[in-house]
Amino acid sequence: MLHVFVLRWKLIIALALPVLCFIVHKARSPVTSDASMSPPSSPASVASSLLASKGLQLQSIKTIQSLWAGYGHICHLIASPNVSPSSSTQTSPSASTSNSNASTPQESQSFILKLITPPIIKGQDEGHARKILSYQVEQYFYSELAPLLPPSIPVATCFASVNEHHPNGTSTTAMILSDLRPQYPVAGERRESLSKGQVFAALDWLSGFHGFWWPRLRDMDRSLLVRAPLDEIQQENYSEKKKKNTVWLNGGYTYLGTRRKEYRSLASDYDSEWNTPLTEWEDGDNSISEMVANVLAPRESGWGPTEQYQTLIHGDVKSENLFTTVSGDRVAFYDFQYVGLGLGVCDLAKLFTCSVPLEMLVEDSVIPSELAMQSGEKALLERYWIRLKEVSGKEYNWDIFVLHWETALIDWLRFQASWGFWGNTAWLEARGRHVLKNESWKENVVRNWAYSQGGTKS
Template identity: 25%
Template sequence: MSVDICTFVRQATGAKTAAKRQAIQRLWSGYGEIARYALTGGVYDSVVVKHVQLPEGKAVGDLSHQRKVRSYQVETVWYDRWAGRCNGVCRVAHGLACADFGGEVVMVLEDLDAAGYSRRRRRVSECDIVACLRWLAEFHVNFLGEAPEGLWPIGSYWHLDTRLDEWLVLDDPPLKRAAAAIDRALKASPYQTLIHGDAKLDNFCFADHGVGVAAVDFQYVGGGPGIKDVAYFIDSCLPPDACERRETELLDVYFAELRRSLHTHGKSAKAEALITDWRALYPVAWTDFHRFLKGWSPGHWPRDSYSERTASRVIRQLIPEVGYGPIRE
């Protein structure tokens, strides 16, 4: 380790001592770790440190490597410039210090466990789902119309511009041909905001008391219509049959929270047009993620599955001449 993490943590927090207490998790593909550090003599008793170390031997031209490197640069910008604008409804960790030490990136963050958000979920209750949808609605309204300066121009880790490798190997001619039209439809929404970009269940921390949540992992935060986060979140926490059965119900919950947040932020004049636009884009956003999954992990996607039938409808809507076989309801 070339970086003196403990010294950096002490400087960032004003603590007298800092010591690594617990390795929380390794970063994807061996790019470092997230760890908890215990402190004494300062404001905080503990902090979380995200320490990014680029693996040796990665080719400079490797698209996956370039994407990961850029994602950590984006995350430092998020905590430096943007995170402080989130409120208690769309709670995030406070960024205490971020630095790039010649390729090693270190982020010192508020410990959300110590702040009262220590619970994680493998299975969700109705209250959990509503809490996460409320967080997303508040986040999207909070940054509505903002230009994603320093962040990804297009948020989410699966968008077409950065996933050409997966598109090239996609063995689904109609979906492959429609991919650009799907991407254009999402980019063309007049209601752009910041999206989390990886709003899966694993990235939400639930409050010890009450129903609040906080979110982590902002490597892919950037511009886009908020409905992209909603589609991805629902897909992350429910099985396909429940996603289909509860689609209208869950979208109604999200849009009710969105309408409430728009009113709170003095943006109610945009409510109906925004909701109409994003509701219509929900199947498009779902199909966009499905396009990535089919290229990344082909597996077996039955033609009568929810995702395949959704893709069929979207393709017929956007470019009817492509076709997609019969739709089985």
């Protein structure tokens, strides 16, 4: 009996040993499950690596803010020359331009790190795709386009950047930018409105930016530009295009092609004042909102009603996205995630609604139900329009400019009505009611829309 008992225990041990070895091996091996992949690179490690490539070493890092929905961080860096014996790379005063506050190699320098480490989201999520594409667009702008701008249009200088896609599906996009704050120490923040001097400075920056790019758009290969998020990721050659980051074909993030969900919500909201004028059929199966969007939209190829007036727009113009000098006479914009093609007045529509003091637009604080253009609004537009023509060297008939301006206002009104109002709401709605009742304006929109559908240009 004892012999049988020993044999049974030997058999049990023989069978159990491989299982125990497997368990021990798994405990000692790196975990590779989706739930515990390698953690995203820390801001400090990314900053140190990028700075080292330029012969600098990180002295301190402080998180300024987190990006929307946990997609990354914006940090302030202090760096100094790497003087270790193993350092073979030396910095140079030419590493920064007049837009940068970086000084000499012997001094500490101040930088901004923008680090994007997005979560992995499966499936075609439009919001996620929009964010990912927008960060790639911004990196392209700072790396390739910003260096072309003259000193009169100040933006941050990209000192170093990286864009990596990892086998586990994660990615790391990072830029080290010059710190604008020493030269432009006043942040726009969430004040909703700028001072009078800051408004003039913002208009001058925008007219300069739009005017600079207007005659240069012909050099862009539009087939490489980034389309609406879901359209972009569904392309057969998307993975190849992803390697060639460019700007948006349609600048901004509020145009109808990327806001269909909100538009459908407005179209089904029969309690909204804007349901009927903005979403009901105006011509065949198309609403005035759809025709307006079509008139404003840049094309990859072929003719468009506003084609000859399109430029590169910032895409998210508001006080929170600029710094100013103490006197408020100069500004520098940042946050170029939605830079792309469009009419300059599309940038102005958001600026006027969200950041311009109401008293600069209207003569009376009591806003009537319908409102024509007031002298204050006209003066601001004229300031922008005159300088836009001077910088671009192009002609822009005033009546056509106003037509474009009011069309951009209706497009912006459509977004706010479907997403939520903020800013100079009473002014925007009153202007919208006036424009929508202007038969001459409506006839122009319908006619241009019809031409774009295959009609003959007059």
